[in-house]
Amino acid sequence: MTTVAAYAAPAAKAPLERTTIERRAVGEHDVLIEIKFAGICHSDIHMATAGWGEAIFPMVPGHEIAGVVTEVGSGVTKFQVGDQAGVGCMVDSCRECEYCKAGEEQYCVKGNIGTYGAVGRDGEVTYGGYSTHVVVDQDFVVRIPEGLSLDVAAPLLCAGITTYSPLKHWNAGPGKKVAVLGMGGLGHMGVKIAHALGAEVTVLSQSLRKKDDGLKLGADHYYATSDPETFEKLRGSFDIILSTVSAPLDFAAYLSLLKTDGALVNVGAPEEPVSLNLFALLAGRKTLAGSMIGGIRETQEMLDFCAEHGIGAEIELIAASEINTAYERVLKSDVRYRFVIDTATI
DSSP, X not given: OEEEEEEEXXXXXXXXXXXXXXXOOOOTTEEEEEEEXXXXXXXXXXXXXXXXXXXXXXXXXXXXXXXXXXXXXXXXXXXXXXXXXXXXXXXXXXXXXXXXHTTOGGGOTTOOEESSSSBOTTXXXXXXXXXXXXXXXXXXXXXXXTTSOHHHHGGGGTHHHHHHHHHHHTTOSTXXXXXXXXXXXXXXXXXXXXXXXXXXXXXXXXXXXXXXXXXXXXXXXXXXXXXXXXXXXXXXXXXEXXXXXXXXXXXXXXXXXXXXXXXXXXXXXXXSOOOOOTHHHHXXXXXXXXXXXXXXXXXXXXXXXXXXXXXXXXXXXXXXXXXXXXXXXXXTTOOSSEEEEEGGGO
Protein backbone atom coordinates (compact mmCIF):
# COMPACT_ATOMS: atom_id res chain seq x y z
CA MET A 1 0.00 0.00 0.00
CA THR A 2 1.11 3.53 -0.76
CA THR A 3 -0.29 6.73 0.72
CA VAL A 4 -0.95 9.44 -1.87
CA ALA A 5 -2.46 12.93 -1.82
CA ALA A 6 -5.96 13.44 -3.21
CA TYR A 7 -9.02 15.69 -3.19
CA ALA A 8 -12.17 14.04 -1.83
CA ALA A 9 -15.80 14.83 -1.12
CA PRO A 10 -16.25 13.75 2.53
CA ALA A 11 -20.04 13.54 2.15
CA ALA A 12 -22.74 14.23 -0.42
CA LYS A 13 -22.81 17.91 -1.45
CA ALA A 14 -19.86 18.71 0.83
CA PRO A 15 -17.00 20.75 -0.62
CA LEU A 16 -14.04 18.70 -1.79
CA GLU A 17 -10.96 18.94 0.40
CA ARG A 18 -7.37 17.78 0.36
CA THR A 19 -6.73 14.43 2.02
CA THR A 20 -4.69 11.25 1.64
CA ILE A 21 -5.77 7.84 0.36
CA GLU A 22 -4.21 4.40 0.12
CA ARG A 23 -3.32 2.88 -3.24
CA ARG A 24 -2.75 -0.86 -3.46
CA ALA A 25 0.71 -2.30 -4.03
CA VAL A 26 1.54 -2.92 -7.69
CA GLY A 27 0.45 -6.48 -8.48
CA GLU A 28 1.65 -8.80 -11.22
CA HIS A 29 -0.58 -7.28 -13.91
CA ASP A 30 -0.81 -3.74 -12.52
CA VAL A 31 0.47 -0.43 -13.81
CA LEU A 32 1.33 2.48 -11.50
CA ILE A 33 0.56 5.81 -13.15
CA GLU A 34 1.79 9.15 -11.90
CA ILE A 35 -1.23 11.28 -12.75
CA LYS A 36 -0.36 14.53 -14.49
CA PHE A 37 -3.83 15.80 -15.39
CA ALA A 38 -7.42 14.91 -14.46
CA GLY A 39 -10.49 16.26 -16.23
CA ILE A 40 -13.61 17.41 -14.40
CA CYS A 41 -16.68 15.72 -15.88
CA HIS A 42 -20.29 16.67 -15.11
CA SER A 43 -20.63 13.07 -13.92
CA ASP A 44 -18.23 13.91 -11.09
CA ILE A 45 -20.71 16.49 -9.83
CA HIS A 46 -23.69 14.13 -10.16
CA MET A 47 -21.74 11.55 -8.16
CA ALA A 48 -20.30 13.89 -5.52
CA THR A 49 -23.78 15.24 -4.80
CA ALA A 50 -25.38 11.76 -4.87
CA GLY A 51 -27.60 13.14 -7.62
CA TRP A 52 -27.83 9.75 -9.34
CA GLY A 53 -28.68 7.92 -6.11
CA GLU A 54 -26.77 6.54 -3.16
CA ALA A 55 -23.02 6.92 -3.35
CA ILE A 56 -19.97 5.89 -1.34
CA PHE A 57 -18.14 8.53 0.69
CA PRO A 58 -15.51 9.76 1.12
CA MET A 59 -15.29 9.99 -2.68
CA VAL A 60 -12.30 10.88 -4.82
CA PRO A 61 -13.84 11.68 -8.24
CA GLY A 62 -12.09 11.73 -11.59
CA HIS A 63 -12.29 9.38 -14.55
CA GLU A 64 -10.41 11.41 -17.15
CA ILE A 65 -6.88 10.48 -16.14
CA ALA A 66 -3.69 11.17 -18.08
CA GLY A 67 -0.21 10.49 -16.80
CA VAL A 68 3.04 8.59 -17.06
CA VAL A 69 3.77 4.97 -16.12
CA THR A 70 6.27 4.85 -13.23
CA GLU A 71 6.13 1.14 -12.31
CA VAL A 72 4.82 -2.08 -13.84
CA GLY A 73 4.11 -5.51 -12.40
CA SER A 74 6.18 -8.55 -13.38
CA GLY A 75 3.46 -9.86 -15.71
CA VAL A 76 2.77 -6.59 -17.53
CA THR A 77 3.33 -6.80 -21.30
CA LYS A 78 1.44 -3.76 -22.61
CA PHE A 79 3.29 -0.90 -20.90
CA GLN A 80 6.76 0.17 -19.91
CA VAL A 81 8.00 2.75 -17.43
CA GLY A 82 7.90 6.16 -19.12
CA ASP A 83 4.89 5.45 -21.35
CA GLN A 84 2.11 8.02 -21.59
CA ALA A 85 -1.01 6.31 -20.27
CA GLY A 86 -4.65 7.02 -19.53
CA VAL A 87 -7.50 5.62 -17.47
CA GLY A 88 -11.14 6.29 -18.25
CA CYS A 89 -14.42 5.49 -16.56
CA MET A 90 -13.81 1.87 -15.54
CA VAL A 91 -10.98 -0.14 -14.00
CA ASP A 92 -12.33 -3.71 -14.18
CA SER A 93 -15.20 -5.95 -15.29
CA CYS A 94 -16.10 -9.63 -15.08
CA ARG A 95 -14.07 -10.34 -18.28
CA GLU A 96 -16.15 -13.47 -18.89
CA CYS A 97 -19.54 -12.35 -20.26
CA GLU A 98 -20.31 -11.95 -23.96
CA TYR A 99 -19.85 -8.19 -23.84
CA CYS A 100 -16.51 -8.28 -22.06
CA LYS A 101 -15.28 -10.88 -24.54
CA ALA A 102 -16.46 -8.67 -27.39
CA GLY A 103 -14.44 -5.73 -26.04
CA GLU A 104 -17.49 -3.87 -24.75
CA GLU A 105 -16.65 -4.03 -21.06
CA GLN A 106 -18.82 -0.98 -20.40
CA TYR A 107 -21.86 -3.25 -20.85
CA CYS A 108 -20.54 -6.05 -18.63
CA VAL A 109 -23.46 -8.23 -17.50
CA LYS A 110 -22.25 -8.10 -13.89
CA GLY A 111 -21.56 -4.38 -14.17
CA ASN A 112 -18.22 -2.76 -14.89
CA ILE A 113 -16.26 -1.43 -11.92
CA GLY A 114 -16.11 2.34 -11.99
CA THR A 115 -12.83 4.20 -11.62
CA TYR A 116 -14.23 5.80 -8.48
CA GLY A 117 -17.18 5.33 -6.15
CA ALA A 118 -17.39 1.59 -6.81
CA VAL A 119 -16.35 -1.57 -5.00
CA GLY A 120 -13.69 -3.61 -6.77
CA ARG A 121 -13.49 -7.37 -6.98
CA ASP A 122 -11.05 -7.20 -4.05
CA GLY A 123 -13.78 -5.60 -1.92
CA GLU A 124 -12.00 -2.25 -1.79
CA VAL A 125 -13.60 1.07 -2.75
CA THR A 126 -12.18 2.65 -5.91
CA TYR A 127 -10.77 6.18 -5.84
CA GLY A 128 -10.42 8.32 -8.94
CA GLY A 129 -8.11 10.74 -10.65
CA TYR A 130 -8.21 13.76 -8.36
CA SER A 131 -5.03 12.32 -6.87
CA THR A 132 -1.32 12.04 -7.60
CA HIS A 133 -1.10 8.33 -8.45
CA VAL A 134 -3.33 5.39 -9.39
CA VAL A 135 -2.77 1.63 -9.72
CA VAL A 136 -4.81 -0.09 -12.45
CA ASP A 137 -4.75 -3.50 -14.14
CA GLN A 138 -2.99 -3.16 -17.52
CA ASP A 139 -6.10 -4.39 -19.33
CA PHE A 140 -7.95 -1.22 -18.30
CA VAL A 141 -5.15 1.22 -19.14
CA VAL A 142 -4.83 2.83 -22.58
CA ARG A 143 -1.82 4.29 -24.32
CA ILE A 144 -1.90 8.02 -25.03
CA PRO A 145 -0.11 8.57 -28.36
CA GLU A 146 2.98 10.76 -28.22
CA GLY A 147 1.32 13.28 -30.53
CA LEU A 148 -1.28 14.17 -27.89
CA SER A 149 -0.44 16.50 -25.01
CA LEU A 150 -1.52 14.96 -21.73
CA ASP A 151 -3.51 18.01 -20.61
CA VAL A 152 -5.80 18.06 -23.66
CA ALA A 153 -5.85 14.25 -23.84
CA ALA A 154 -7.25 13.76 -20.31
CA PRO A 155 -10.87 14.69 -21.22
CA LEU A 156 -10.78 12.28 -24.16
CA LEU A 157 -10.94 9.42 -21.62
CA CYS A 158 -14.61 10.25 -20.97
CA ALA A 159 -15.84 13.14 -23.13
CA GLY A 160 -13.95 11.84 -26.15
CA ILE A 161 -15.02 8.20 -26.01
CA THR A 162 -18.57 9.04 -24.91
CA THR A 163 -19.12 10.92 -28.16
CA TYR A 164 -16.87 8.83 -30.45
CA SER A 165 -18.56 5.51 -29.61
CA PRO A 166 -22.14 6.44 -30.61
CA LEU A 167 -20.99 8.42 -33.64
CA LYS A 168 -19.17 5.32 -34.88
CA HIS A 169 -22.01 2.95 -33.90
CA TRP A 170 -24.62 5.00 -35.79
CA ASN A 171 -22.27 5.41 -38.76
CA ALA A 172 -21.57 9.13 -38.72
CA GLY A 173 -19.49 9.95 -41.76
CA PRO A 174 -19.58 11.39 -45.28
CA GLY A 175 -23.15 11.90 -46.50
CA LYS A 176 -24.60 11.87 -42.97
CA LYS A 177 -26.12 14.87 -41.23
CA VAL A 178 -25.30 14.95 -37.52
CA ALA A 179 -26.66 17.39 -34.95
CA VAL A 180 -24.88 17.82 -31.63
CA LEU A 181 -27.24 19.01 -28.93
CA GLY A 182 -25.40 21.03 -26.31
CA MET A 183 -22.05 22.76 -26.73
CA GLY A 184 -20.30 21.91 -23.48
CA GLY A 185 -17.64 19.45 -22.38
CA LEU A 186 -19.16 16.54 -24.27
CA GLY A 187 -20.72 18.56 -27.07
CA HIS A 188 -17.55 20.31 -28.19
CA MET A 189 -15.84 16.92 -28.51
CA GLY A 190 -18.84 15.58 -30.44
CA VAL A 191 -18.47 18.45 -32.92
CA LYS A 192 -14.75 17.85 -33.42
CA ILE A 193 -15.11 14.09 -33.83
CA ALA A 194 -18.19 14.16 -36.09
CA HIS A 195 -16.41 16.70 -38.30
CA ALA A 196 -13.26 14.55 -38.45
CA LEU A 197 -15.41 11.54 -39.38
CA GLY A 198 -16.63 13.50 -42.41
CA ALA A 199 -20.22 14.21 -41.39
CA GLU A 200 -22.08 17.48 -41.97
CA VAL A 201 -22.31 18.87 -38.43
CA THR A 202 -24.93 21.15 -36.89
CA VAL A 203 -24.83 22.45 -33.32
CA LEU A 204 -28.13 22.90 -31.49
CA SER A 205 -27.55 25.11 -28.46
CA GLN A 206 -29.80 27.21 -26.24
CA SER A 207 -28.34 30.43 -27.60
CA LEU A 208 -25.92 31.61 -30.26
CA ARG A 209 -23.29 32.86 -27.79
CA LYS A 210 -20.90 30.01 -28.58
CA LYS A 211 -21.54 30.07 -32.33
CA ASP A 212 -18.09 31.35 -33.30
CA ASP A 213 -16.49 28.59 -31.21
CA GLY A 214 -18.73 25.93 -32.71
CA LEU A 215 -17.92 26.90 -36.27
CA LYS A 216 -14.22 27.08 -35.45
CA LEU A 217 -14.29 23.56 -33.95
CA GLY A 218 -15.82 22.07 -37.09
CA ALA A 219 -19.57 22.72 -37.14
CA ASP A 220 -21.09 23.61 -40.50
CA HIS A 221 -24.24 25.16 -39.00
CA TYR A 222 -25.31 26.51 -35.60
CA TYR A 223 -28.86 27.10 -34.38
CA ALA A 224 -30.45 28.33 -31.16
CA THR A 225 -33.02 25.94 -29.69
CA SER A 226 -34.62 28.87 -27.84
CA ASP A 227 -35.86 30.10 -31.25
CA PRO A 228 -39.09 28.25 -32.23
CA GLU A 229 -38.26 28.81 -35.90
CA THR A 230 -35.29 26.44 -35.50
CA PHE A 231 -37.67 23.49 -35.12
CA GLU A 232 -39.70 24.51 -38.15
CA LYS A 233 -36.66 25.10 -40.33
CA LEU A 234 -34.83 21.88 -39.41
CA ARG A 235 -37.78 19.46 -39.36
CA GLY A 236 -36.74 16.09 -40.85
CA SER A 237 -33.11 17.14 -41.33
CA PHE A 238 -30.85 14.78 -39.40
CA ASP A 239 -29.67 11.18 -39.52
CA ILE A 240 -28.28 11.39 -35.98
CA ILE A 241 -28.86 13.77 -33.10
CA LEU A 242 -26.32 13.33 -30.30
CA SER A 243 -27.77 14.76 -27.10
CA THR A 244 -25.08 15.67 -24.59
CA VAL A 245 -27.31 17.61 -22.18
CA SER A 246 -28.06 16.45 -18.64
CA ALA A 247 -31.45 18.16 -18.40
CA PRO A 248 -34.89 16.77 -19.39
CA LEU A 249 -35.78 17.52 -23.01
CA ASP A 250 -38.94 17.95 -25.06
CA PHE A 251 -38.19 14.70 -26.86
CA ALA A 252 -41.05 15.07 -29.33
CA ALA A 253 -39.62 18.37 -30.55
CA TYR A 254 -36.16 16.93 -31.11
CA LEU A 255 -37.42 13.70 -32.65
CA SER A 256 -39.25 15.85 -35.22
CA LEU A 257 -35.85 17.00 -36.45
CA LEU A 258 -34.86 13.47 -37.49
CA LYS A 259 -35.22 11.95 -40.93
CA THR A 260 -37.10 8.67 -41.25
CA ASP A 261 -34.96 5.97 -39.58
CA GLY A 262 -32.99 8.64 -37.74
CA ALA A 263 -31.70 8.19 -34.20
CA LEU A 264 -31.70 10.52 -31.20
CA VAL A 265 -28.87 9.20 -29.05
CA ASN A 266 -28.55 10.30 -25.43
CA VAL A 267 -25.17 10.45 -23.73
CA GLY A 268 -26.23 13.04 -21.16
CA ALA A 269 -28.03 11.57 -18.15
CA PRO A 270 -30.60 13.80 -16.38
CA GLU A 271 -31.21 13.08 -12.70
CA GLU A 272 -34.99 13.23 -13.23
CA PRO A 273 -37.19 10.78 -15.19
CA VAL A 274 -38.34 11.94 -18.62
CA SER A 275 -41.64 11.50 -20.46
CA LEU A 276 -42.31 10.70 -24.09
CA ASN A 277 -45.35 10.42 -26.34
CA LEU A 278 -44.54 7.34 -28.42
CA PHE A 279 -46.22 8.78 -31.50
CA ALA A 280 -43.06 10.87 -31.86
CA LEU A 281 -41.19 7.62 -32.54
CA LEU A 282 -43.81 5.88 -34.66
CA ALA A 283 -44.00 8.61 -37.27
CA GLY A 284 -40.79 8.00 -39.16
CA ARG A 285 -39.59 4.72 -37.61
CA LYS A 286 -37.29 6.74 -35.37
CA THR A 287 -35.00 5.50 -32.63
CA LEU A 288 -34.54 6.99 -29.16
CA ALA A 289 -31.33 5.47 -27.89
CA GLY A 290 -28.60 5.73 -25.30
CA SER A 291 -24.88 5.06 -25.29
CA MET A 292 -22.39 4.69 -22.46
CA ILE A 293 -18.67 5.44 -22.88
CA GLY A 294 -16.89 2.73 -24.91
CA GLY A 295 -14.86 -0.41 -24.41
CA ILE A 296 -11.11 -0.39 -23.82
CA ARG A 297 -10.32 -1.38 -27.41
CA GLU A 298 -12.55 1.36 -28.80
CA THR A 299 -11.11 3.90 -26.35
CA GLN A 300 -7.65 3.14 -27.72
CA GLU A 301 -9.03 3.44 -31.27
CA MET A 302 -10.50 6.84 -30.34
CA LEU A 303 -7.19 8.09 -28.91
CA ASP A 304 -5.32 7.00 -32.04
CA PHE A 305 -7.99 8.68 -34.20
CA CYS A 306 -7.70 11.92 -32.21
CA ALA A 307 -3.90 11.86 -32.46
CA GLU A 308 -4.12 11.29 -36.22
CA HIS A 309 -6.53 14.23 -36.65
CA GLY A 310 -4.89 16.55 -34.12
CA ILE A 311 -7.93 16.50 -31.84
CA GLY A 312 -7.71 17.38 -28.16
CA ALA A 313 -10.17 18.94 -25.74
CA GLU A 314 -10.51 22.70 -25.34
CA ILE A 315 -9.45 23.09 -21.72
CA GLU A 316 -9.12 25.49 -18.84
CA LEU A 317 -6.28 24.30 -16.62
CA ILE A 318 -6.86 24.80 -12.89
CA ALA A 319 -5.13 24.15 -9.59
CA ALA A 320 -6.65 21.56 -7.27
CA SER A 321 -7.62 24.33 -4.84
CA GLU A 322 -10.04 25.61 -7.51
CA ILE A 323 -12.07 22.38 -7.82
CA ASN A 324 -15.07 23.58 -5.81
CA THR A 325 -15.25 26.83 -7.79
CA ALA A 326 -14.95 24.81 -11.00
CA TYR A 327 -17.94 22.67 -9.95
CA GLU A 328 -20.02 25.81 -9.44
CA ARG A 329 -18.98 27.12 -12.84
CA VAL A 330 -19.80 23.82 -14.60
CA LEU A 331 -23.33 24.03 -13.19
CA LYS A 332 -23.61 27.52 -14.68
CA SER A 333 -22.21 26.32 -18.04
CA ASP A 334 -19.35 28.74 -17.46
CA VAL A 335 -16.47 26.74 -18.93
CA ARG A 336 -14.91 26.56 -22.39
CA TYR A 337 -15.03 23.61 -22.48
CA ARG A 338 -13.45 21.29 -19.95
CA PHE A 339 -11.76 22.01 -16.65
CA VAL A 340 -8.58 20.00 -16.19
CA ILE A 341 -6.78 19.74 -12.86
CA ASP A 342 -3.02 20.08 -12.84
CA THR A 343 -2.39 17.30 -10.31
CA ALA A 344 1.01 18.73 -9.41
CA THR A 345 -1.01 21.21 -7.32
CA ILE A 346 -2.69 18.53 -5.15
